[in-house]
Amino acid sequence: MTLPTLAQQTEKKERSGNPIFPGWYADPEGIVFKDKYWVYPTYSAPYEKQVHMDAFSSPDLVTWTKHSNIIDTTSIKWAKRAMWAPAVLEKDGRYFLFFGANDIQNDKEKGGIGVAVADKPEGPFKDHLGKPLIDKFHNGAQPIDQFVFKDKDGQYYMIYGGWRHCNIAKLKPDFTGFIPFDDGTTFREITPESYVEGPFMFMRNGKYYFMWSEGGWTGPNYSVAYAIADSPFGPFKRVGKILQQDPTVATGAGHHSVIQVPGTDRWYIVYHRRPLTETDGNHRETCIDPMYFDEQGMIKPVKITVEGVKAEPIGKAKAR
Template identity: 80%
Template sequence: MKTSIVSIALLLCSLSSFAQTIQKTSGNPVFPGWYADPEGIIFNKRFYIYPTFSAPYEKQVFLDAFSSEDLITWKKHPAILDTAAIKWAKRAVWAPSIIEKDKKYYLFFGANDIQNDQEKGGIGVAVSDSPEGPFKDHLGKPLIDKFHNGAQPIDQFVFKDKDGQHYLFYGGWKHCNVAKLNKDFTGFVPFEDGTIFREITPENYVEGPFMFIRNGKYYFMWSEGGWTGPNYSVAYAIADSPFGPFKRVGKILQQDPEVARGAGHHSVIQVPGKDQYFIVYHRRPLTETDGNHRETCIDIMTFNDKGEINPVKITKEGVGPVTLK
């Protein structure tokens, strides 16, 4: 009898090991739970994703993060930021964007979903010694707390240019601004004409800006459509400068009626030293009608010979494995 039990145990272990061996892709979603607006990034040879906790506004009072060594297995880092540490933030903590500078990690986020200049909230900055937090308020107040050029202060993306200068792209309500961050991320440096916030809104822009550089060109990306609808999607433009002009090329990410709806609000991860790119985004399962029921997914992003982004095929399989050297 003991021999049989030992044999069964060994068999189960072998099957478990075999199952792990044959898991060659991440699957989509890449981790469980309702999460949206994901920013994917690499720190210390490890992949990280920082998403919005997708729930009613009053319950959006924290941010979780996830990390992986191979894009397959993800570890959850719960409540890396909480409104308990951000006294002015009460709800609707959205769309984190993070960057490392001088061995510190700066997390930009939106809070309170302000509707006018009289309401308290906007875009804030938190700081930590670790990409896994905990993060504390960097300023004790919002970095941007007003509407400029018609842009709601949400959906921030911090971008480091080739010369080391950092810029903040942001904006909802169909307007996008860029501003030049100062060295300690406590404010902004005016442009040559004296302005702080420069509008760069491309055609059909709604929200969710993102930028990366490939072969010397600036790829500016954004979300179109309504975030609760099936036609939420991602489009892009290419320019020679982070300020544009950005002429819309077309959509590259959208729903597939066979897979999921509302694919949008994305980010892009490039494997260092390689022309290998992944798009990290959220989408809504076909079975769901609740606007907040969004999942974080990853798929492959490629380019044609002209440098244009090929339409992304959204999959159930996902990507991977990828390890960083």
């Protein structure tokens, strides 16, 4: 066995490596709170064992600290299983975590999308409503895979949906419900071509980038595609895939989020994938790689790597 050289050891410490932390985790939400990067993933296990969530924080995208059990079914009384795909934001000094639970299959089952609140990004999070925020199917969308987008005017929107349908809805300022649109509807469908689940939205140079996952989550062809529009309501015309498997690295690369380094035009995509050695659908790991744009503002296809990314402390990034 050949030991790594000092230079190789130093380089290894300067890069995150993929996965960025050990354990089976999926559907990662990446976000910046103050001077730290945070990742909130799904605990990837059989549905009956998905009764809690962990979070991870880092000052530089390389060194990660685990925050265990930030929320679980003991604090969310109506949630029994399948706690999925957290979406987290800070508002007025409090932290709100939106999640799916119970994997409901129809309007008669109990569950859907909930919201919890905490005083710190690592929790503990407590139920904000005592019931789901969305507990019914609207426009055919299963109430899972929620993402909360803050528009340039300060309005928060929930973008969500499984079963190949995606809705957008206007959240009340206190996140206790929704405000109907001018036409009287509450849930507006914005489903693009080939959409399956896992929506995500961000703004760059005045444009709305809408991203989603395609394919089946247990298969090798799980992937991410995107569209660009002038409004969070679209219309969103599919541009193409930008994240997918590399048979030499990993399969099933999908259900992602995007981090913009504060004060810069540098971007990272956080996603899950399945190691080549694994066949169990739940054996997914969280990874990170750079995401680049071309001169026209199109997203370049992401190269998934084993090395991950170089260290990027937030304070130093702002000063560049």
